[in-house]
Amino acid sequence: RIIMIGANGQIGTELAVALRQKFGKEHVITSDIREPAVLKDDEIFETVNVLDKQAVRSLLEKYQPTQIYLLAAMLSATGEQYPQKAWDLNMNGLLNILDLALELDIKKIFWPSSIAVFGPHSPKKQTGQYCIMDPTSIYGISKLAGERLCEYYHQKYGLDVRSIRYPGIISWKTAPGGGTTDYAVHIFFEALKHGKYASFLSASTELPMLYMEDAVRGTLELMDAPAEQLRIRSSYNLGGISFTPAQIGQEIKKILPNFELSYVDNDPRQAIADSWPASIDDSYAREDWNWEPTFDLEAMTKDMIENLKTNL
Numbered sequence: 353r354i355i356m357i358g359a360n361g362q363i364g365t366e367l368a369v370a371l372r373q374k375f376g377k378e379h380v381i382t383s384d385i386r387e388p389a390v391l392k393d394d395e396i397f398e399t400v401n402v403l404d405k406q407a408v409r410s411l412l413e414k415y416q417p418t419q420i421y422l423l424a425a426m427l428s429a430t431g432e433q434y435p436q437k438a439w440d441l442n443m444n445g446l447l448n449i450l451d452l453a454l455e456l457d458i459k460k461i462f463w464p465s466s467i468a469v470f471g472p473h474s475p476k477k478q479t480g481q482y483c484i485m486d487p488t489s490i491y492g493i494s495k496l497a498g499e500r501l502c503e504y505y506h507q508k509y510g511l512d513v514r515s516i517r518y519p520g521i522i523s524w525k526t527a528p529g530g531g532t533t534d535y536a537v538h539i540f541f542e543a544l545k546h547g548k549y550a551s552f553l554s555a556s557t558e559l560p561m562l563y564m565e566d567a568v569r570g571t572l573e574l575m576d577a578p579a580e581q582l583r584i585r586s587s588y589n590l591g592g593i594s595f596t597p598a599q600i601g602q603e604i605k606k607i608l609p610n611f612e613l614s615y616v617d618n619d620p621r622q623a624i625a626d627s628w629p630a631s632i633d634d635s636y637a638r639e640d641w642n643w644e645p646t647f648d649l650e651a652m653t654k655d656m657i658e659n660l661k662t663n664l
């Protein structure tokens with residue numbers, strides 16, 4: 353059985369669908385701090401606060417999972433509004449799970465990190481697995497500290513915890529919450545609803561992104577990989593497609609010729625984006641567990657618009 357904590361977010365929502373398809377609905381328990389908007393009656397859901405260690409322990413004792421996916425976190429932009437809460441949720445939530453996984457001998461843990469662990473002195477292009485990492489957002493600081501914890505619990509206790517430094521994730525099923533890369537999702541919703549979008553990141557802000565299908569597949573491939581193949585126990589760099597708001601705007605215009613893209617200045621998320629890499633070198637993931645992205649900018653744009661058209 354698998355328990356997912358923080359299942360209502362952008363990644364959790366779609367990772368849960370994939371896990372239920374792969375392992376069967378009766379073997380996947382999703383949980384979050386509150387009920388999701390939509391829950392099918394044959395899906396098992398529990399409300400739990402990841403910061404309430406006793407409640408999480410009771411949940412784990414009830415279901416005896418062999419794997420835990422911990423996706424509960426506060427993202428970069430919201431974290432800058434509530435830094436203490438972001439640190440508390442992102443760090444103590446992870447510590448609770450790492451300690452309970454040891455206590456209850458849970459075989460495998462997945463925990464997401466982010467390209468937010470890189471900072472202004474990290475290499476900007478093809479940022480490597482190992483380099484200077486001086487994150488400037490509390491979210492990035494918490495993810496970098498979390499990576500160090502994961503590697504420590506693996507080295508010291510043999511815990512099989514696995515992690516991916518996700519780039520910005522693009523999806524249409526669930527709107528993202530409080531991220532800096534969210535412009536690349538909002539742009540599609542706005543293009544279809546209003547034919548125009550005002551980007552809060554500047555035209556030339558290049559960031560590494562990944563389509564949700566690729567992110568979910570890559571996550572399951574990492575979790576399925578034989579432990580002895582994995583050289584990285586902090587968190588794997590994962591790249592996908594790097595583009596700027598101007599480039600994705602051009603791609604959308606090929607399908608929606610009347611789409612108008614404008615820009616808003618002085619958004620606090622610009623400074624966060626400027627501290628992050630433009631592209632990622634994910635050769636460790638390619639070598640250790642055959643990672644390969646499949647969606648390029650054109651294919652992702654087509655798929656996003658087709659799906660949003662039928663769902664809006």
Ligand code: VAH
Pocket residue numbers: 427428429466467468491518519520521528530531532533534
């Ligand atoms: C954010 N979507 O913007 C998340 C992610 C790399 C970006 O960490 O905070």
